[in-house]
Amino acid sequence: MKKIKLFLIIGFLTTVVALTGVYSFYALNQENKIMNASARKGITGEFIRLSKGITRYNLEGPDTAKTIILLHGGSVIGDYVWEKNYKALVDSGFKVLKFDMYGRGYSDRINEAQTLDLFVSQINELTDSLKLSGPFEIIGVSMGGSIATGFADKYPEKTGKIILISPIAVNPGKKRWYIDNPISGNFLVSVYWYPRCVQKQMAEFFDGKKAG
Numbered sequence: 001m002k003k004i005k006l007f008l009i010i011g012f013l014t015t016v017v018a019l020t021g022v023y024s025f026y027a028l029n030q031e032n033k034i035m036n037a038s039a040r041k042g043i044t045g046e047f048i049r050l051s052k053g054i055t056r057y058n059l060e061g062p063d064t065a066k067t068i069i070l071l072h073g074g075s076v077i078g079d080y081v082w083e084k085n086y087k088a089l090v091d092s093g094f095k096v097l098k099f100d101m102y103g104r105g106y107s108d109r110i111n112e113a114q115t116l117d118l119f120v121s122q123i124n125e126l127t128d129s130l131k132l133s134g135p136f137e138i139i140g141v142s143m144g145g146s147i148a149t150g151f152a153d154k155y156p157e158k159t160g161k162i163i164l165i166s167p168i169a170v171n172p173g174k175k176r177w178y179i180d181n182p183i184s185g186n187f188l189v190s191v192y193w194y195p196r197c198v199q200k201q202m203a204e205f206f207d208g209k210k211a212g
Contacts, residue, residue: 078105
């Protein structure tokens with residue numbers, strides 16, 4: 001019995017040490033740059049300071065054209081996923097706005113809960129600051145789809161048509177308990193999600209090499 005207990009204790013400690021080592025390796029190798037002027041140096045697009053922080057955006061097209069807003073998903077690194085769509089829409093004569101949501105791309109990493117209200121207010125404040133008048137045509141993918149419907153619900157007078165691409169059908173701020181837990185959440189994000197996120201996203205495209 002004592003040998004079994006000793007074996008279990010050794011096995012448990014070995015597992016803890018191994019998991020700690022794996023977590024430390026991935027955590028220390030994650031992106032650790034501070035999002036500031038130095039990190040944004042040479043980056044294309046425009047930057048505007050809103051009440052919550054700096055937002056990076058691109059806006060092109062004639063003032064007389066209908067405005068289309070492109071909303072990226074929650075797991076992408078900013079608005080790069082729209083790059084080719086953005087150009088095609090601008091070339092077709094639309095006025096097009098794409099931007100990085102807070103915590104993504106080159107917008108600020110703000111110390112605030114990532115809720116539906118946060119992103120809806122970011123859209124509203126950004127469009128007001130840029131003096132854009134609605135109603136807007138909004139295209140959202142994944143989490144961006146949920147935010148598009150949230151914006152339409154709160155600002156129906158500013159919303160025209162919305163197009164949802166594989167939308168998340170729940171509040172994007174709602175997380176499962178094991179992600180919301182600081183211990184298990186940090187471990188899973190660092191060890192499982194982060195190392196695979198970009199590669200998995202590229203694999204979702206018909207030709208991942210052309211996704212950029």
